Amino acid sequence: MLTPLGWGTLAGSLVLYAVAYVLGYPEPAVLASGGLLALACALAWTAPRPKLEVRREVTPLKVPRGDAAVAVLQVRNLGGWALSGLRARDRFGAGEQTVDLPRLPRRALRTVSYPLPTDERGEIPVGPLLLIRADPLGLTRRVREYGEAVTLLVRPRTVALPVPLPDAPTTWRARPATTRPAARSPSTPCASTSSATTCATSTGAPAPARAPSWSASSSTPACPPRPSSSTPAT
Structure with a gap:
């Protein structure tokens, strides 16, 4: 197909032919013939369909924002x-990336790489790849599509947060053992003091204080025997 320059060359050649015919000058006709000859050579350059094996790979497919x-x-x-005259044009979202390929001898392999922008987050389609072959004058070109579009996922950048370390283990100390107080008899309420033990009788009157008497088998002070509540015979 013709490029904008090729269409301009064709239109200019036709105008020169018209001027040469109207004015009768041969010079414009010579220039017009030169333009048409250049167009014919350009079409012959790009008309054959080249046999190419094309492979494009995007790496990595998931990348944080701003990374390569x-x-x-x-x-x-x-x-x-x-x-x-080969040129690769890769679509990237709303933009394009163009790379010129070096001359390819027969049976030769060429590898080129180019960066992809990762300034915007989201799923960005890459491709399909267009391979363009143009003549040296840029009058004609042939465009072929290779491969399928792939998706590049640009994720938000993550920041590592410091993790607090656990405190050092403290030394546990055993509590001193506490002695359980001995149970007292409910029938004989006693009040113990540091000097004596006071016991109450059934009549409600306190018995006379008596020095505490300690038993060999128990640590509870002994109380005097309760007096009998029976009435003496007359």
């Missing part, structure tokens, strides 16, 4: 003659 993502392009010439 690279597309690796491999092109192999399977034809019987050398190719030049």
Whole structure:
């Protein structure tokens, strides 16, 4: 197909032919012939369909925002003659990435890589890849599509937060054992003091204080025997 420059060359050649015909000057006709000859050579340059093996890989497919993502392009010439004027154009979201390929001898392999922008977060489609072959004058070009589109996932950047270390284990100390007080008899309430033990009788009157008497088998002070409540016979 013709490029904008090719269409302009064609239109200019036709105008020069018209001027040469109207004015009768041969010079414009010579210039017009030169333009048409250049267009014919350009079409002959780009008309054959090249035999190419194209592979494009995006790595990595998941990347934090701002980190590097690279597309690796491999092109192999399977034809019987050398190719030049190849250009790869890769679509990336709303933009494009264009890379010029070096001359490809027959059966040769060329590998090029180019960075992909990762300034915006989200799922960004990459591709499909367009391979363009143009003539040296830029009058015509041939465009072919290779491969399928892939998705590059640009994630938010994560920041590592410091984790507090646990406190050092403390030394546990055993509490001193406490002695349980001995149970007292409910029938004989006693009040113990540091000097004597006072016991109450059944009549409600306190018995006379008596020095505490300690038993060999118990640590509870002994109380005097309760007096009998029976009435003596008359």
